[in-house]
Amino acid sequence: MNLQLHQAAAADDAAAIVTLLSGGAEIDARDASGATALLVATHGNCVNAARALIEVGADVNAKDGISDSPYLYAGARGHLDILELTLAHGADLASTNRYGGTALIPASERGHVETVDTLIRAGVDIDHVNRLGWTALLEAVILGNGGPRHIRIVELLIEAGANVDLADNEGVTPLRHARDRGFGEIVALLEKAGAN
Structure with missing residues (x-):
């Protein structure tokens, strides 16, 4: 599986993300844990990467294998900048984590x-x-x-x-x-x- 987009997200490299996406990288591709590149960026509180992904349509509600989404994780961890980006781009306020919260x-x-x-x-x-x-x-x-x-x-x-x-x-x-x-x-x- 091509995880270059996930690596760019983890490195907070917005320029690489733009390049990879323009080259055909799948924006919501999943890694082995079910995480999208946006969720990887959210895990690291990588705001530049998250913004680059969200602004071109990354799914802020895409859940991984343990029911974390970029929106839910940003809220739970207090990653305020990313949370505000997810809220401005369609966060599902009713979505719940693995504890039903x-x-x-x-x-x-x-x-x-x-x-x-x-x-x-x-x-x-x-x-x-x-x-x-x-x-x-x-x-x-x-x-x-x-x-x-x-x-x-x-x-x-x-x-x-x-x-x-x-x-x-x-x-x-x-x-x-x-x-x-x-x-x-x-x-x-x-x-x-x-x-x-």
Whole structure:
């Protein structure tokens, strides 16, 4: 399989990408893992390569063997420049990763404040529940560290209208999780929002 396009993407070499594509390289060809060149560029946060590929029509929703797409991966990893490019070029806001979660859920868990804000403004479902039974709000509390970034994410989710009482599969609410972890500022935000 010809993987020159993938190699150029990994090297963030936009000029090589343009040359390869004009020479007939298949824009959405897959490597052994099922990744397109655009997903390879996204893995490395190679913005120049990603832009070159997206601007000539690379599929921002093409998933690899583990259900990552350039859009989902950029969101999960906080690769904001690439995320914004995917959003401007047809990102499927309802697409889900291997855990059944939208891009907003791992972005919230990992403390990517600007990414969370960007995804909320793009219109991602705030209260989507993944296969673990968790929403973005639950992941920000359960898997977050209670620090400033996760406090801000909880604030953004509440401001965007997140259901503060949507419990996990065991019936435990975000407020109870926050109390159990001693996250006082998050507890205060949830209580102010009327959480039970």
